[in-house]
Every structure is written in C-alpha cells, then in structure tokens.
Amino acid sequence: MIVISTIVLVLESVPELNSQPVFAKICWIIEIFVNVYFTVQTILLISVYPNRRLYFSSVSNWIDIVSVMPFYLRLVAKKYLNQIGGFRVLRLIRLLRILKLFRHSPGSQTMIQFLITSIPEIVLLLLMWSIGVLMFGPLLYFVERALNPSPPPSLACGSVWLR
Numbered sequence: 001m002i003v004i005s006t007i008v009l010v011l012e013s014v015p016e017l018n019s020q021p022v023f024a025k026i027c028w029i030i031e032i033f034v035n036v037y038f039t040v041q042t043i044l045l046i047s048v049y050p051n052r053r054l055y056f057s058s059v060s061n062w063i064d065i066v067s068v069m070p071f072y073l074r075l076v077a078k079k080y081l082n083q084i085g086g087f088r089v090l091r092l093i094r095l096l097r098i099l100k101l102f103r104h105s106p107g108s109q110t111m112i113q114f115l116i117t118s119i120p121e122i123v124l125l126l127l128m129w130s131i132g133v134l135m136f137g138p139l140l141y142f143v144e145r146a147l148n149p150s151p152p153p154s155l156a157c158g159s160v161w162l163r
Contacts, residue, residue, distance in 0.1 A: 002097045005034045009095065035071040038064065038097070060103050067097045 008030050017023050042064045049055040056062070070093050102108045115122070145151040 001034055001037055002101055004030065005097055006095065008034070031071065035068050038068050042068065060100060063096045063099050066093055067100075069093065 008027050012018055012024075012027050018027075042061075045061070045064070046052065046055060102112065141152055141154075
C-alpha cells in the first residue's frame with residue numbers, strides 16, 4: 001500500500017496525466033482506498049495497543065498518524081488550502097509513509113546503523129570533497145577563461161563543473 005500511494009503521488013504530479021479527467025478520478029479513488037486502509041490500520045493499532053502512552057511515544061506510529069492527515073485536511077478545507085497554495089506542501093507529508101518501510105526490513109535497519117556509526121567518516125569525506133572543489137574550481141575557471149571562447153561567467157560557475 002505504501003508503494004502504491006507513493007506511485008500515485010508521483011504520477012499525479014505529471015501535468016500531462018493529471019489534466020485528463022479519467023486519470024484524475026482513478027487517482028482519487030486509489031487515494032481514498034489507500035487512506036481509508038491506513039486510517040483503519042491506525043485506529044485498530046491504537047485500540048488494541050496495551051499501553052496508549054507507549055504507542056504515542058513511537059516515531060513510526062506518529063508517521064502513521066501524520067501521513068493520513070493531508071487527506072482529511074483536503075476533504076475538510078479543500079477550498080481554503082487551494083486558495084493559499086498550502087495543499088501542495090501538505091501532500092508531501094504523505095511521503096513519510098515510505099519511512100514505514102524501514103521498520104520491516106532488517107537490511108535497512110543494518111544500513112541505518114552503519115550510517116550512524118560512519119558519521120565521522122562521512123563528514124571527513126564531505127570535507128575533502130569541499131577542499132577539492134575549492135582548489136580546482138578556480139583553476140578550472142581560469143583555464144576555461146583562457147582557452148574557451150565562452151568561458152564560465154563567474155568563479156562559482158567554474159566550481160559547479162566539479163560537483
């Protein structure tokens with residue numbers, strides 16, 4: 001369900017597809033089904049959880065709750081949200097559902113633990129990369145300026161080539 005919801009969210013952002021009324025209606029039906037499924041799942045989890053305080057202390061459970069909120073906000077305040085343009089931002093909250101996939105995969109848990117323990121090495125790698133950009137960016141700028149009929153307009157543009 002998480003993957004289906006994410007695919008629909010991505011496909012809805014394609015203007016050529018979303019301009020077709022049939023496609024928009026199909027996406028809306030899928031969105032209703034997926035959000036009702038997640039809402040029922042969340043309500044059932046809250047009702048059968050032995051300790052509600054413990055349930056609400058978990059980040060992944062808050063992701064469940066927050067990820068269905070934009071759907072209901074759209075139903076209640078669609079006209080207002082469309083006027084201020086805030087609905088587009090709220091729909092991005094649905095992408096939090098992807099984070100729920102991590103709790104079901106032992107490989108992703110291992111990867112997260114690896115990334116957490118590797119933070120000093122990652123920071124060192126980014127520092128070395130930054131030093132390389134700062135050293136070779138100006139060099140590239142001056143070489144391009146001397147040899148190219150249309151050189152980069154600024155030193156920052158010369159550094160962009162090194163990313």
